Amino acid sequence: MSQAANNQILTTDGIPLKVSLKKAERKNKIRAFTLVLPLLLFILITFVFPIFNMLARSVDDKQINTVFPKTFEIYKKWDQSDLPSEEMYATLFNEVITADGRQIGKASTRMNYSKSGWKSLIKKSKRQFKKIKEGPYKEKMIAIDKRWANIEYWKALGQMVDPYTMGYYLNAVDLTYDSNKKIIQQPEKRRIYNSTWWLTFEVSVLVTLFCLILGYPISYLLATLPLKFSNLLMICVLLPFWTSLLVRTVSWIVILMQKGIFNSILVWAGIIADENRMQLIYNKTGTLIAMTQILLPFMVLPLYSVMKTISPTYMRAALNLGAQPMHAFYKIYMPQTIPGISAGGLLVFVLAIGYFITPELVGGSEGLLIGHFIAYHLKTTLNWGLCSALGAILLAVMLVLYWAYNKIVGIENIKLG
Amino acid sequence: MIKSIKVALLAIVGLAFTATAYADFTFVSWGGAYTMSQQKAYIDTWGPVKSGKTKVRVENYNGGLGEVKAQVESGNVKWDVVDGLPVDMINGCDEGLFEKLDMDTWEGGKYSASIKENGAGSSGPISECSAPQIFWSYVVIFDPKAFPGKKPTRMKDFFDVEKFPGKRGVHTWPQAVLEMALVADGVKPTKVNSVLQAEGGPDRAFAKLEELKGHVVHWSAGAQPLELVKSGEVVMSIVYNGRAGAAILSEGASFDYIWEGQVLDGDWVAIPKGSKNKAEAIEFLKHATSCESQAGQAKYITYMPMRDCGTKIIKANEPWFHTGVDVLPHMPNTKRRLKKSVFTDPVWWADNNAELKEQWTAWMAGNKK
Numbered sequence A: 001m002s003q004a005a006n007n008q009i010l011t012t013d014g015i016p017l018k019v020s021l022k023k024a025e026r027k028n029k030i031r032a033f034t035l036v037l038p039l040l041l042f043i044l045i046t047f048v049f050p051i052f053n054m055l056a057r058s059v060d061d062k063q064i065n066t067v068f069p070k071t072f073e074i075y076k077k078w079d080q081s082d083l084p085s086e087e088m089y090a091t092l093f094n095e096v097i098t099a100d101g102r103q104i105g106k107a108s109t110r111m112n113y114s115k116s117g118w119k120s121l122i123k124k125s126k127r128q129f130k131k132i133k134e135g136p137y138k139e140k141m142i143a144i145d146k147r148w149a150n151i152e153y154w155k156a157l158g159q160m161v162d163p164y165t166m167g168y169y170l171n172a173v174d175l176t177y178d179s180n181k182k183i184i185q186q187p188e189k190r191r192i193y194n195s196t197w198w199l200t201f202e203v204s205v206l207v208t209l210f211c212l213i214l215g216y217p218i219s220y221l222l223a224t225l226p227l228k229f230s231n232l233l234m235i236c237v238l239l240p241f242w243t244s245l246l247v248r249t250v251s252w253i254v255i256l257m258q259k260g261i262f263n264s265i266l267v268w269a270g271i272i273a274d275e276n277r278m279q280l281i282y283n284k285t286g287t288l289i290a291m292t293q294i295l296l297p298f299m300v301l302p303l304y305s306v307m308k309t310i311s312p313t314y315m316r317a318a319l320n321l322g323a324q325p326m327h328a329f330y331k332i333y334m335p336q337t338i339p340g341i342s343a344g345g346l347l348v349f350v351l352a353i354g355y356f357i358t359p360e361l362v363g364g365s366e367g368l369l370i371g372h373f374i375a376y377h378l379k380t381t382l383n384w385g386l387c388s389a390l391g392a393i394l395l396a397v398m399l400v401l402y403w404a405y406n407k408i409v410g411i412e413n414i415k416l417g
Numbered sequence B: 001m002i003k004s005i006k007v008a009l010l011a012i013v014g015l016a017f018t019a020t021a022y023a024d025f026t027f028v029s030w031g032g033a034y035t036m037s038q039q040k041a042y043i044d045t046w047g048p049v050k051s052g053k054t055k056v057r058v059e060n061y062n063g064g065l066g067e068v069k070a071q072v073e074s075g076n077v078k079w080d081v082v083d084g085l086p087v088d089m090i091n092g093c094d095e096g097l098f099e100k101l102d103m104d105t106w107e108g109g110k111y112s113a114s115i116k117e118n119g120a121g122s123s124g125p126i127s128e129c130s131a132p133q134i135f136w137s138y139v140v141i142f143d144p145k146a147f148p149g150k151k152p153t154r155m156k157d158f159f160d161v162e163k164f165p166g167k168r169g170v171h172t173w174p175q176a177v178l179e180m181a182l183v184a185d186g187v188k189p190t191k192v193n194s195v196l197q198a199e200g201g202p203d204r205a206f207a208k209l210e211e212l213k214g215h216v217v218h219w220s221a222g223a224q225p226l227e228l229v230k231s232g233e234v235v236m237s238i239v240y241n242g243r244a245g246a247a248i249l250s251e252g253a254s255f256d257y258i259w260e261g262q263v264l265d266g267d268w269v270a271i272p273k274g275s276k277n278k279a280e281a282i283e284f285l286k287h288a289t290s291c292e293s294q295a296g297q298a299k300y301i302t303y304m305p306m307r308d309c310g311t312k313i314i315k316a317n318e319p320w321f322h323t324g325v326d327v328l329p330h331m332p333n334t335k336r337r338l339k340k341s342v343f344t345d346p347v348w349w350a351d352n353n354a355e356l357k358e359q360w361t362a363w364m365a366g367n368k369k
Helices: A002-006 A015-057 A070-074 A086-098 A101-114 A118-129 A136-144 A151-160 A166-172 A193-222 A227-242 A247-256 A261-268 A286-307 A310-319 A327-352 A358-364 A370-379 A385-410 B002-022 B032-043 B066-074 B086-094 B103-109 B110-115 B155-159 B179-183 B191-198 B200-212 B225-229 B242-252 B279-286 B291-297 B310-315 B348-366
Strands: A176-179 A183-185 B024-029 B056-060 B079-086 B131-142 B170-173 B214-221 B235-240 B256-270
Touching: A002 A101, A015 A385, A070 A086, A070 A151, A070 A370, A086 A136, A086 A151, A086 A385, A101 A151, A101 B086, A118 A151, A118 A286, A118 B348, A136 B032, A151 A176, A151 B110, A151 B348, A183 B225, A193 A227, A193 A286, A193 A370, A227 A310, A247 A261, A247 A286, A247 A358, A261 B310, A286 A327, A286 A370, A310 A327, A310 B103, A327 A385, A370 B348, B024 B032, B032 B056, B032 B200, B032 B242, B032 B279, B032 B291, B066 B170, B066 B191, B066 B200, B079 B086, B079 B279, B086 B256, B086 B348, B131 B279, B155 B179, B155 B200, B155 B256, B170 B225, B179 B256, B191 B200, B191 B279, B200 B348, B214 B225, B225 B235, B235 B242, B242 B256, B291 B310
Parallel strands: B024 B056, B024 B079, B170 B214, B170 B235
Antiparallel strands: A176 A183, B079 B256, B131 B235, B131 B256
16 A cells, blocks of 8 residues: 555556646646747737837947947047047048948938038048048048038037937937037927927827717717617718728818818808818818827727626616616716726827828828827938837837826726627 | 639639749839839830830839838848939938949940939939939929919019918928028029028028918828819919929819929939849849930920930920820920029938928927917
8 A cells, every 4th residue: 555655646557646647737838838839929029029129229329339439439538629639530530441331321320310411521521531541631631521620520429429328319308418428408499309299199188088079979879779770870980990091081181171161161151251261171170180080980999899788777777776867877887888988098099199191191280290200210311219219208108108097997997898 | 612612712822922923023113103104114115024024013112211221131122123312312322221333334334424414403423322213393383373463483472472372382391492492582593502501501591481481281292282272272382393294284284383493303213232133123224214214204204304315305206295295394404494493402411301300390380370
């Protein structure tokens, strides 16, 4: 009776049951893991890695440090009161001459962010430097282009001495470094990002609010009407949802322009005079109207699916017990729809904050939201550092909102259906 | 039954794969009437296409270097030839995103000279990577019906909201607007670049722009300004001249141009670095920029060839437009118009683009009166 003595149960082939079970379980675990492995890899490759890459780009400032290392060594000793010494000119000269053309291109693009003009200065000089065989370099470089005698260009290098920088984040909120890496405000005529951030948030919050105000009654009707009518109503909600975004945007232009349908009806009805046609498009009003209509289904669908599950018996019970209809609706029905409101609100807000095609087409100068500038720097100035910083801030805002939401409402209270 | 469906599906998938395998050469441009003119002038007429050896796949994009940079940096270059703006050609060549071209050996060395001859103000190739395409311009148009009395004729009139009341259509980026403001401020078109690039030049342009504050509707897509003018939303607008030409010649729209103070810019073609068909792409560029191809494009769009030899063919063969009307009256760079035009300076814009875009955005934000 060794079995009892050891207090162990054995399987038929003599292995302790515990071990055998563990083995089987491990097999199952491995199998389960292999099943989710493709998904895990997919998320890693398409989600985690790009985000990490984006965050890295937003602080990376090595494009230039690795190309002109010696110049920066000397730069650190320069007192910035007068033009740099012959030694610094000569060092930069040599580093420009020896560096690979593509690296110079990248470096000069980076230098141009801190002072407009570096790009063409380096490019022009690189071509002409070949003619200079010996010193004094300072004199000869200034002869090629008088910008070499402009101390502002040299001072601008100060922003780039370290391989990592917060400069892009500063630019994203209208700040910048001076030549001693002290944080200062951008010159007034260049301050646009703070106002753009506020405009973006304002538009997103308002659109979310309007969607809620419009979407709530619609969803209520959808959930409570008899099937015959609610199906028709559902089609009315879904049909625009299936229509191309551009078609819907352009339709709004046709409706809202000064000589468009809406204004013409008002004039025809005698509500406004012909010369007082309202400016409803190419401004914030147009942006809000068009975005609300386009994002409305994202509010209605989650709300509807939650309302559909609310049993009418609760309301009946409340009314039965003597509650006023409004009071019963407010106390009994509304709280049960909070998961739907949260899901719809969050969905609309997240979509609105990154929107840029619709606002750009209907918003005129007030339609340039933060998404526009991300696209602009991504494609036109190739300032991917600033792009990443703008994107990272957007991401951070979303995470803060998520955290706040979790604290106040609780994330388990979100429901998409 | 199910089995035969499966077989059919497999066959379709297989066909789709072979179809994509044929499309081994990708040409990327702006789409619409412009791409159509390129297709007819030199894609369909290219030797390897005619013989069926190569199939050219045409893709559209919105300009900028974002896609090219992403392809080159990831080492997965899918585009073979890209049509783009001078600014992008210069930046892209600097950053090593495009292949270098040795154009001096093309057509027995006559090549670069031919670009310089035309243009007057264009100084020949802008970068070592790009071959010439066409000139186009930002030009002001208006609907003559909006002005029953005196009609606007000069850039000054575009900025004069007292004499010619009504809203103006202006795009949402600073290129060309600053040059136009300087012309309206009395700077001779040929002197605009030196004034703009001197100390305080942009500020002078912005000061002039103050006069337009509260009278501007901003557009961001090339088709918008034509609609704005047609619908009466604005009385005048800055437009791409090719769009206006197409509306007038093909759709019978009644727009008038203000040629004075127009801002000319070019379009160039280049090969992304690491293209899998580099040798073929160079042959394609030679064909695409030949005198005949250059002239052929003007049959379908009112953008003028960059090479003089192309213009000569058009002149000798008017009416040249495919509908049987003269095309030169709608071309931005005839000799007479050139004297009153500004050539945008891509090098200077490449330097100052970011900073001026910020200043321009700040200006637009203040444009609510």
